[in-house]
Amino acid sequence: MYRFILKVYGCQMNVYDGDKLRTALIRNGWQETSEEEADIVIFNGCSIRAKAEHKVWSELGRYGESWSDKKKPFVAVTGCIAQRLGSAMMTRFPWVRLVGGPRHIGDLPEALERVMAGERVSLLDEDSRAFVDLAVPPIERVNPWKAYVTIAHGCDNFCTYCIVPYVRGRFVSRFPEDILVEIRGLVEDGVKEITLLGQNVNSYGQDFKNGYTFSSLLRDVAAIDGLPLIRFVTSHPKDFTPDIVEVMAHHPKICPSINLPIQSGSDRILKKMNRKYTLAKYRETVSVIRNALPEVGLTSDLIVGFPGETEEDFQASVAALHEFRYDLVHTAAYSPREGTAASTMEDQIDQDVKMKRLNTVNAVQSEIALQINRGLVGKRYKILIDDWAPKGESLVQGRTPGDKVVIMEGTEEFIGRFALVSITSAENWCLHGEVISIID
Ligand code: SAH
Ligand code: SF4
Numbered sequence: 001m002y003r004f005i006l007k008v009y010g011c012q013m014n015v016y017d018g019d020k021l022r023t024a025l026i027r028n029g030w031q032e033t034s035e036e037e038a039d040i041v042i043f044n045g046c047s048i049r050a051k052a053e054h055k056v057w058s059e060l061g062r063y064g065e066s067w068s069d070k071k072k073p074f075v076a077v078t079g080c081i082a083q084r085l086g087s088a089m090m091t092r093f094p095w096v097r098l099v100g101g102p103r104h105i106g107d108l109p110e111a112l113e114r115v116m117a118g119e120r121v122s123l124l125d126e127d128s129r130a131f132v133d134l135a136v137p138p139i140e141r142v143n144p145w146k147a148y149v150t151i152a153h154g155c156d157n158f159c160t161y162c163i164v165p166y167v168r169g170r171f172v173s174r175f176p177e178d179i180l181v182e183i184r185g186l187v188e189d190g191v192k193e194i195t196l197l198g199q200n201v202n203s204y205g206q207d208f209k210n211g212y213t214f215s216s217l218l219r220d221v222a223a224i225d226g227l228p229l230i231r232f233v234t235s236h237p238k239d240f241t242p243d244i245v246e247v248m249a250h251h252p253k254i255c256p257s258i259n260l261p262i263q264s265g266s267d268r269i270l271k272k273m274n275r276k277y278t279l280a281k282y283r284e285t286v287s288v289i290r291n292a293l294p295e296v297g298l299t300s301d302l303i304v305g306f307p308g309e310t311e312e313d314f315q316a317s318v319a320a321l322h323e324f325r326y327d328l329v330h331t332a333a334y335s336p337r338e339g340t341a342a343s344t345m346e347d348q349i350d351q352d353v354k355m356k357r358l359n360t361v362n363a364v365q366s367e368i369a370l371q372i373n374r375g376l377v378g379k380r381y382k383i384l385i386d387d388w389a390p391k392g393e394s395l396v397q398g399r400t401p402g403d404k405v406v407i408m409e410g411t412e413e414f415i416g417r418f419a420l421v422s423i424t425s426a427e428n429w430c431l432h433g434e435v436i437s438i439i440d
């Protein structure tokens, strides 16, 4: 029996992959343990920005001493970061015994056995269509009440700043039957909220060419008995069609929450980013969404300091924040990723200008979110209380249908149950509430 720990970084796709890997290892007789006892430490890492990679790089170095002392623990690096930097990591750190990209997740359980038997294993190939799935549902989850389910792998969009198509490979939709069987199994396992995952969930099914689309899948998932909450991320504005919000409007269990990353408010920059929509087209989509779902929680992603971004382009992004009044925006300073088209564009922006712009959009958005959130004080929501709050004693948390974090006083018995919650106060990043009654 081998003992492992699994450290997960990056987006929900890595969390989902991590949950599946944990499930497979435990089914093979492995045991999850503490840092001190581990025979192997598995890093499931992210490559989206330089900062994400630095986190894992700097942690890897830490294992040198115990490795030379006790030849333990072994280290394995998986996920997007492994696909991009795996070979370099293996050369640099002798204690890294396995590197495996996200398209090799299905090979990992067997490969990890070989590692424990003394081999060094590299699972990085050049074929971006190859994909070996891990055929287990994510039963050993980070959270017992919520589960992620990837509905499509990879991405074919090649936004010029983005590493994802290089590390996750080509866009492939999973078959609806497989997804539905997996979700039914999770519901039987006690899951009350499913989040469907994909880099562009709304492009789901385009590769089937048989008319079965994302809205078809949403309708089928909504028909599953015993599943009260359905969410999904992320939606690409270029493929967002009205049938999606029509299905959502008919099925209240599909939460009215949409992440529609704008990335920039300037058409000139959107073109250089290869986003394939204009601000005008984006605006139309937002109005279709808001008309169909008046209570929608609308969130976005925004990059500042993309190569060639002038002050005028930047101000167009600030104006977009004011216009669309998002509930939340994931902001980032542009980080050049080697091998992507934007990394070699002229007019790279100075780091201090990027940081200044980042601070500006964060301040603008924080004020908007605070105003929106204050407007929710006094409202009541049915909320799944899904965990302890990260800080503060006897505080639990959940999310509104529109995906706002709500923190309230509660006990162990509240966790995993639905409650009627009244919102009592607001901050820019969360709401505070009071449990009025436990519903079920
Ligand atoms: N598929 C989603 C987003 C995936 S990546 C979409 O198309 O919107 C998550 C977010 O990371 C992106 O929305 C983008 O805002 C950010 N991001 C990706 N590459 C980046 C880079 N090189 N520098 C800074 N931010 C980046
Ligand atoms: Fe990256 Fe663009 Fe694909 Fe999103 S759509 S994952 S930003 S290439």
Ligand code: F3S
Binding pocket: 009, 010, 011, 012, 013, 014, 045, 046, 047, 048, 079, 080, 081, 163, 164, 167, 168
């Ligand atoms: Fe990171 Fe890979 Fe997700 S690069 S953001 S973990 S798809």
